[in-house]
Amino acid sequence: MAAIVRLGSVCRRGVKPLFYQSTLLARPLVVPYNYQEQPYQLTAKIHASQALYADSASKAASLHWTAERVLSVLLLAMGPAAYFNPCPVVDYSLAAALTLHGHWGIGQVLTDYVHGDTKMKIASAGLFLLSTVTFAGLCYFNYNDVGICKAIALLWSK
Amino acid sequence: MALLLRTLARQGVCLSRPCFAQSVFYRHAAPMGTTAKDEMNKFWAKNSKLNRPMSPHLTIYKWSVPMVMSITFRGTGVGLSGAISAFALAALVLPESYPYYLDLIHSLSVGPYLIGLAKFGLAFPVSFHTYNGIRHLCWDLGKGFRIPEVYRTGYTVIGLSIITSLALAYL
DSSP states (O other): OHHHHHHHHHHHHOSHHHHTSGGGSSOTTOOOOOGGGHHHHHHHHHHHHHHHHGGGSOOHHHHHHHHHHHHHHHHHHHHHHHHHSOOHHHHHHHHHHHHHHHHHHHHHHHHHHOOSHHHHHHHHHHHHHHHHHHHHHHHHHHHHSSOHHHHHHHHHHO | OHHHHHHHHHTTOOTTOOGGGHHHHTTTOOOOSSOHHHHHHHHHHHHHHTTOOOOOOTTTSOOOHHHHHHHHHHHHHHHHHHHHHHHHHHHHHOSSOHHHHHHHHHHTOOOHHHHHHHHHHHHHHHHHHHHHHHHHHHHHTTOOOSHHHHHHHHHHHHHHHHHHHHHHHHO
């Protein structure tokens, strides 16, 4: 099939496009033919080379992304931990993980929908305040009241 | 073979195929002066200054299962986060202890069906957000992007969520 495709393109467009075909690519049958794409491609290529020079840019965003996933996995593990081994350690870990996961999650929502520097600053400040109060409240609950694990158990027993 | 290809590319023979010659082509191109964030802010500022109307999107685009699941994932996330914050706030503000308020709600004797419904209402967002979260983590590992897989995993998440929520509600 691939051979037929190659022969076909030789007959239609001459030999040169053949050199750009499947030998070095993984998928031999994909042969887009679009000479109108030129202006778009030049821009795309400049961006591609931008990436080559960007090694000095901050890795903060990338590290944040990874930290979000790590925290998600940790939170997943805390579910069974809370069920099979309820204790203050799990209570406080759950309080921290839930608050941080929620904080980062809402942060992403704000990044998606809030535009402009000042609006973003106000929204982020509000979120930070909310998360702080949430964590404080959960810790207060863990210390002065029954604790998160016990609270869910009690709620479900009713 | 590759050498021949690169020689041809350097002579600028065929510009219509981006393919793998990208990096070779434009090593000499200068990087952009502004950040993506600056560009984006300029874009939004210009739009509001010129009072440009926004193109219709939610009202015209056909809803699909992945779309609905995605926004539900976000909705459950925001909702659960809000509920946790409300709970924490209540813990700080309300004078009595948690068992007291629990007994108070219980003394209203709402009836088993409504209690079951409430439990389902609590369990479903948690289940759905958890299972779809696992689906997201699989995507982050690069797995399951093909469209049939997206739909298959999507239906699995929905099914598992309903089953888990029902099971939890009947506990």
